[in-house]
Amino acid sequence: MAIMTFAGTALKNLFSKPVTTKYPAVPAEYKERTRGHIEISIDDCISCGMCVRSCPCGTLSVDKIKGTWSINRFDCIACGFCVEKCPKKCLSVVAGYQEPGAEKGSVTYTKSPEVLAEEARKREEMAKKAAEAKAAAAAKAAAAAAEKKD
């Protein structure tokens, strides 16, 4: 049994530099993999909704027509499951934590007008093609019916 076994360490600590940093005056150093918050490269997003379906806390929402992607950062647990599921890899987990706030609101990201216009044009084109195909099929059916009648 001994006494004062910790005195050496305590004295050493007393005369050495502090191991802590003066955060937030000195910014924190994050590691490369630090899961701080989710970021999106919105123009690469195809609004497939995989992230919405995978999120364990239901914090995400996607609107395909408006081209928006919303996240309630106060609900997000930064697990990274949406990032893993994203087929276009436009989501990423980056360092830096959510700052405190008075309201638990959502943040909405909207696609740029060019991308939205391009998507709208593609949608119209597809709708037109579908309508044409439908009309062709109807005409074919009518012709077949007329032939049968004869």
Next chain:
Amino acid sequence: MAKRSVIPYGPQHPVLPEPIHLDLVLEDEKVVEAIPSIGFIHRGLEKLTEKRDFNQMAYVAERICGICSFGHGYGYCETVEHIMGIEVPARANYLRTIWFELSRLHSHLLWAGLMADAFGFENLFYQCWRVREKVLDCIELTTGGRVIFSVNKVGGVIKDITPEMQKAILDTMDYVEKETKILKKTFMNDYSVQSRMKGVGVLTKEQAHALGCAGPFARASGIATDMRMRGYAAYGELDMEPIISNDGDCYGRCEVRIGEIFQSIDLIRQAIGKIPEGEIAAVVKGNPDGEYFMRIEQPRGEADYYVRGNGTPNLDRMRVRTPTFANLAGLCETLKGADYADIGILVVTIDPCISCTER
């Protein structure tokens, strides 16, 4: 006969890291009986299986507790993998073992700090947590989170540990080993520390066995029980022996946990030395259909996982039995006859994790 009085202890008390309430029946300064009550932080995570699919549940299971987080995620994933018949790649098993031992290291160092705080040695408390911080840095470097790892998924792991990271872990292990040797001297040899721990809260081997104690609490009473000896993950390929003590008092429990810090360091070194190359996750198809029961060794003792699937993405049932729940009966036994001033030490000595217990 002295007058009996009932003192409420907790749920808010400076020595308690988490809320537990004890009704202490005192006779003068001696405890005659302790009646525990829990239920202050129940969150209903098991019920969430009805709303979340089995992949999402891996992230929910991990958040059962902040300190044994990796173990819960691992236990859940391994149980579902057994139901679905998934063969986890060898590298994933080794990675899981390394992370599991890192989590045990930080949990035991946290406990050592809390114990020092409980017997009023603030300087030692901060020194323990200073060493723990390096382990947390290692965890953040490899997984991205400090206490919530989020690297487990059904079928394997999400992230790999690169050779540079392995070197960083080994360097940290050297530092932790060196510092823990200094801490061990104080915990094991110091007169003032021993005067608070020796002979306090003795639980005999028979009592520990009869009350179903688990983990370091049981090992300190001389029961050589360690679920890692079952050889799940990569433990079967690593050399290890359960660390036991025959004292059965607070000093014995401290001895076991400090011994386990060195054991974890050794296991991490072995695992990094033997880690094979290859895939880190297997392909998962379909939904779990069937049931499985799994026992693993958490930092606080044996934890049991039960999962029943019905062929749909949502599980029928997920059940966790945690080590603290098993140890509460032992705690109440050790409290009988203890001095009122020793209650704080005795509660901390089982390393209570109430978040796990209530889920």
